[in-house]
Amino acid sequence: MIDLVEALRFSNEVADDAGRVALRHFRKPLAVELKADETPVTLVDREIEALVRTRIAHSYPEHGIFGEEEAPTNIENSFVWVIDPIDGTKSFVTGHPLFGGLMALLQDGEPCLGQIDMPATGERWSGVSGGQSTLNGAPCTTSDCRDLASAYVYTTDPMLFAGSKQVVFQMLKEKARLLRFGGDCYNYALLASGFCDLVVETGLEPYDFLPVVQVVRGAGGVITDWNGNSLGLGSSGDVLAAATPELHTQLLEKLQTSQATEAA
Amino acid sequence: MIDLVEALRFSNEVADDAGRVALRHFRKPLAVELKADETPVTLVDREIEALVRTRIAHSYPEHGIFGEEEAPTNIENSFVWVIDPIDGTKSFVTGHPLFGGLMALLQDGEPCLGQIDMPATGERWSGVSGGQSTLNGAPCTTSDCRDLASAYVYTTDPMLFAGSKQVVFQMLKEKARLLRFGGDCYNYALLASGFCDLVVETGLEPYDFLPVVQVVRGAGGVITDWNGNSLGLGSSGDVLAAATPELHTQLLEKLQTSQATEAA
Numbered sequence: 001m002i003d004l005v006e007a008l009r010f011s012n013e014v015a016d017d018a019g020r021v022a023l024r025h026f027r028k029p030l031a032v033e034l035k036a037d038e039t040p041v042t043l044v045d046r047e048i049e050a051l052v053r054t055r056i057a058h059s060y061p062e063h064g065i066f067g068e069e070e071a072p073t074n075i076e077n078s079f080v081w082v083i084d085p086i087d088g089t090k091s092f093v094t095g096h097p098l099f100g101g102l103m104a105l106l107q108d109g110e111p112c113l114g115q116i117d118m119p120a121t122g123e124r125w126s127g128v129s130g131g132q133s134t135l136n137g138a139p140c141t142t143s144d145c146r147d148l149a150s151a152y153v154y155t156t157d158p159m160l161f162a163g164s165k166q167v168v169f170q171m172l173k174e175k176a177r178l179l180r181f182g183g184d185c186y187n188y189a190l191l192a193s194g195f196c197d198l199v200v201e202t203g204l205e206p207y208d209f210l211p212v213v214q215v216v217r218g219a220g221g222v223i224t225d226w227n228g229n230s231l232g233l234g235s236s237g238d239v240l241a242a243a244t245p246e247l248h249t250q251l252l253e254k255l256q257t258s259q260a261t262e263a264a
Numbered sequence: 265m266i267d268l269v270e271a272l273r274f275s276n277e278v279a280d281d282a283g284r285v286a287l288r289h290f291r292k293p294l295a296v297e298l299k300a301d302e303t304p305v306t307l308v309d310r311e312i313e314a315l316v317r318t319r320i321a322h323s324y325p326e327h328g329i330f331g332e333e334e335a336p337t338n339i340e341n342s343f344v345w346v347i348d349p350i351d352g353t354k355s356f357v358t359g360h361p362l363f364g365g366l367m368a369l370l371q372d373g374e375p376c377l378g379q380i381d382m383p384a385t386g387e388r389w390s391g392v393s394g395g396q397s398t399l400n401g402a403p404c405t406t407s408d409c410r411d412l413a414s415a416y417v418y419t420t421d422p423m424l425f426a427g428s429k430q431v432v433f434q435m436l437k438e439k440a441r442l443l444r445f446g447g448d449c450y451n452y453a454l455l456a457s458g459f460c461d462l463v464v465e466t467g468l469e470p471y472d473f474l475p476v477v478q479v480v481r482g483a484g485g486v487i488t489d490w491n492g493n494s495l496g497l498g499s500s501g502d503v504l505a506a507a508t509p510e511l512h513t514q515l516l517e518k519l520q521t522s523q524a525t526e527a528a
Contacts, residue, residue, distance in 0.1 A: 027459060090444040094416045095459025097385060098362070121361060121385070152358045157445060158422055159437065173423065180354040181421060182446025195291060195359025 002079060002105075004113060004128040011103050011115050012126070014055045018048045018101045019119030022086060026120060027095045044092070045069050048085035048101065056081050063105075066233060068207050075233070080106045082233075084207040088184035097121055100185040102211035109232045114214035116189045125189045127218030133192050142221040142243035145197035148250060151243075152178045152196040154187035160203040164259060168226075171258045172200060188212035191241055192219035198251065199241040206232075209239045216241050222248035226255050266343060266369075268377060268392040275367050275379050276390070278319045282312045282365045283383030286350060290384060291359045308356070309333050312349035312365065320345050327369075330497060332471050339497070344370045346497075348471040352448040361385055364449040366475035373496045378478035380453045389453045391482030397456050406485040406507035409461035412514060415507075416442045416460040418451035424467040428523060432490075435522045436464060452476035455505055456483035462515065463505040470496075473503045480505050486512035490519050 025044045049069040056065055064080035066072045074080075081103065086092050088099035097120035105113040112129040125140065127133035133140050145151050153176040155161075161169035173179055176198070183190075185208070190196040192215050201209075209223075213231055216223040222245050225231060226238040240255065242248035289308045313333040320329055328344035330336045338344075345367065350356050352363035361384035369377040376393040389404065391397035397404050409415050417440040419425075425433035437443055440462070447454075449472070454460045456479050465473075473487075477495055480487040486509050489495060490502040504519070506512035 027457075090442055093442070094418070094444060095454050095457060096444070096447075096450075154358070178354055178357070180358060180360075180446065182444065183360075186360075190359050193291075193359060 002107065002112075004131075007105055007113055008115075008126060008128055010055075010059055011105070011113065012124075014052055014103065015101055015115060015117040015124060017055070018052055018085065019117055021048050021051060022092070022099070022101065022119045026092065026097075026099075042069075045085045045089075049083060052081075052083050052085065052103070066206065068205070078108050080109075080233075082106060082207050082210045084185075084211065087208060088186070091184065098183065098186045100189075102185055102207065104211035104213065106210065106233070110230065111210050111213040114211045116185050116212060116215055118186065118189070123189070125192055125215045127192070127214035127216070129214065129218075131218055133215050133218035135189075135193055140193045140219050142191060142216070142219045143194040143197050145243045146246035146250070148172075148175045148177075148198070148247070148254065150177050151198045151247065152176075152180070153198045153200065154180050154183050154190065154196050155200050156182060156184055156187065160201070165202055167258045167261070168200070168202075168255060171254055175254070184208075185212060188216055188223075188241055191221055191243060192216055194219075194243070197243045198247060199239070200251070201239045202226075202237065204237040204239055206235065209235070209237075212241070220244070224248070224252075226252075228252050266371065266376075268395075271369055271377055272379075272390060272392055274319075274323055275369070275377065276388075278316055278367065279365055279379060279381040279388060281319070282316055282349065283381055285312050285315060286356070286363070286365065286383045290356065290363075306333075309349045309353075313347060316345075316347050316349065316367070330470065332469070342372050344497075346370060346471050346474045348449075348475065351472060352450070355448065362447065362450045364453075366449055366471065368475035368477065370474065370497070374494065375474050375477040378475045380449050380476060380479055382450065382453070387453070389456055389479045391456070391478035391480070393478060393482075395482055397479050397482035399453075399457055404457045404483050406455060406480070406483045407458040407461050409507045410510035410514070412436075412439045412441075412462070412511070412518065414441050415462045415511065416440075416444070417462045417464065418444050418447050418454065418460050419464050420446060420448050420451065424465070429466055431522045431525070432464070432466075432519060435518055439518070448472075449476060452480055452487075452505055455485055455507060456480055458483075458507070461507045462511060463503070464515070465503045466490075466501065468501040468503055470499065473499070473501075476505070484508070488512070488516075490516075492516050
């Protein structure tokens with residue numbers, strides 16, 4: 001058992017500290033700390049992940065940790081924290097404010113807490129099992145969009161739809177009301193607030209998508225892989241997040257159909 | 265003759281007013297004002313463009329106006345204002361904060377003042393002929409990047425590189441240090457502040473690119489069409505903006521070479 005209210009209070013404190021570190025480095029030269037083979041963001045990533053790991057080890061010493069920068073620890077424990085110190089690396093290194101800090105807590109492999117923190121815009125989305133998701137403490141809900149033809153759709157990078165997945169991208173481009181690129185974790189945040197209706201991504205890592213799961217679900221959305229399976233540490237990295245169950249079901253069918261047609 | 269200091273003071277006042285209108289509608293339902301065949305953003309666009317036109321007509325009654333929403337007026341005058349009430353339509357309608365308001369003043373067809381205003385982030389880049397460009401009043405300069413291999417590159421939508429232009433996109437994807445999508449007018453703003461190094465776009469309209477010209481130039485950058493020609497009301501909509509003259513020259517050559525290879 002875990003007190004999720006307490007865990008959320010904890011993750012808010014950690015996000016406050018992590019965000020301060022990110023903003024200290026944002027739009028600043030990092031030459032002094034730079035090794036020959038490293039990008040600045042790697043160093044900031046590492047500094048933030050080390051900070052978060054220290055805080056978790058202090059407050060929840062038995063819990064596992066799965067992060068982007070260091071090897072997993074204790075992930076056989078029932079509770080595992082999943083952290084992405086800076087999601088939106090390309091944004092961060094180009095002075096673009098839409099980078100985020102991500103945290104999830106998994107219980108027996110299933111996300112029960114998620115947080116999307118955007119230090120540069122001062123926005124933080126949070127969700128815990130059994131509760132309504134929030135943006136800066138105020139409840140947020142997904143839109144009531146049920147049809148791709150009326151959906152605002154986000155995907156970060158069309159180039160990731162390679163090989164047999166190109167047909168999926170083409171389907172989105174042809175059928176969606178609007179398709180916008182870029183965004184990373186912010187796309188799920190916009191979905192949770194009802195500003196966009198669908199996010200389709202491929203090639204993600206568990207620390208990219210597990211922290212957004214409870215934010216989307218707690219706002220009324222549905223998020224799975226492209227086959228409709230729950231997302232976990234072993235998921236493929238193909239993510240489908242929809243504002244409503246109806247839109248999610250429609251997209252699952254379209255994903256199957258377009259890929260089957262391509263394969264035939 | 266025109267007093268550019270006075271013109272900049274004027275455009276700052278107009279941007280203040282225009283930004284307030286944009287933020288009043290941002291992330292808000294617009295159903296009451298919506299006609300059956302119109303998107304909300306069209307109405308906001310029109311409201312802002314009408315406001316800006318009224319202000320120009322009051323302060324500079326002889327000047328021409330070229331905007332996105334209404335027919336051009338007086339554009340035979342030596343001085344023509346070019347306005348885009350909301351650049352980044354896809355962002356605005358999906359609650360994404362990186363939409364901008366753009367204004368340029370042309371003298372005999374050549375931009376002598378430019379402004380990129382981002383109401384939701386509170387950032388405003390300005391540039392006038394003969395002066396240093398500024399971000400919120402503080403001087404800004406482009407990076408010293410001289411080579412595509414070390415360049416952070418932005419382009420809004422890879423899908424716009426259609427037909428024979430696909431080879432240009434492929435060249436950028438293969439040769440650039442980093443290629444990021446999305447952004448619209450914000451890409452030139454990041455360039456002017458030295459955060460990214462190169463912006464390559466195609467399919468733009470004069471109100472998309474003329475307002476950014478003096479911001480880029482006054483920060484030390486070079487901006488032309490893909491053939492190295494100055495940008496004006498009659499330009500093709502292919503835009504190349506680089507942090508340094510060296511990077512600009514290198515890209516002009518690469519653009520010619522890749523397109524010639526494709527045509528052969």
